[in-house]
Amino acid sequence: xxxxxxxxxxxxxxxxxxxxxxxxxxxxxxxxxxxxxxxxxxxxxxxxxxxxxxxxxxxxxxxxxxxxxxxxxxxxxxxxxxxxxxxxxxxxxxxxxxxxxxxxxxxxxxxxxxxxxxxxxxx
Numbered sequence: 001x002x003x004x005x006x007x008x009x010x011x012x013x014x015x016x017x018x019x020x021x022x023x024x025x026x027x028x029x030x031x032x033x034x035x036x037x038x039x040x041x042x043x044x045x046x047x048x049x050x051x052x053x054x055x056x057x058x059x060x061x062x063x064x065x066x067x068x069x070x071x072x073x074x075x076x077x078x079x080x081x082x083x084x085x086x087x088x089x090x091x092x093x094x095x096x097x098x099x100x101x102x103x104x105x106x107x108x109x110x111x112x113x114x115x116x117x118x119x120x121x122x123x
Contacts, residue, residue: 002026002112004098009117016121017086022098022114024079027105034074034081034101038094038119045097049083065091088121095119 008020024031035050049072051060060072071084081098098114 002028002100002102002104002110004100004112004114006096006098006114006117009096009119011120011122012088014088014090014121014123016088017084018088018119019085020083020096020098020117020119022081022083022100024081024100024112028079028102029105029107030102031074031076031079031081031100032102033099034072035099036072036081036083037097037099038092039097039116040091040094043094048096051081085119088119090121090123093119093121 003025005023006020012018033052036048037045038048039045047063048066049062049070051072051074052058062070069087074081095116096119097116101111104110
């Protein structure tokens, strides 16, 4: 089992910044895809940013509304990931979820989610 725990959420003013962290634990062999999703009240969960590792390196993509404001980074040695959120807007208010896909120490695939963390941006 691979467990994910998010931290760093809270309240910010519009134009401010927050940094979310995602710590992965368990029998992890690889984290091939690491993504941040969010779900605002009454809305469907949406992809915010995703980092995919491949033999040729890796690629990170963002939804258009956060490009230039959010940055996803990873610390492979610590099995951790971060989402730096700058220039926050009220429409960024949501519960943010970390998602990891990879292989465990027995080479079994896993697809794990964190419990979610609230981010609230006031105008």
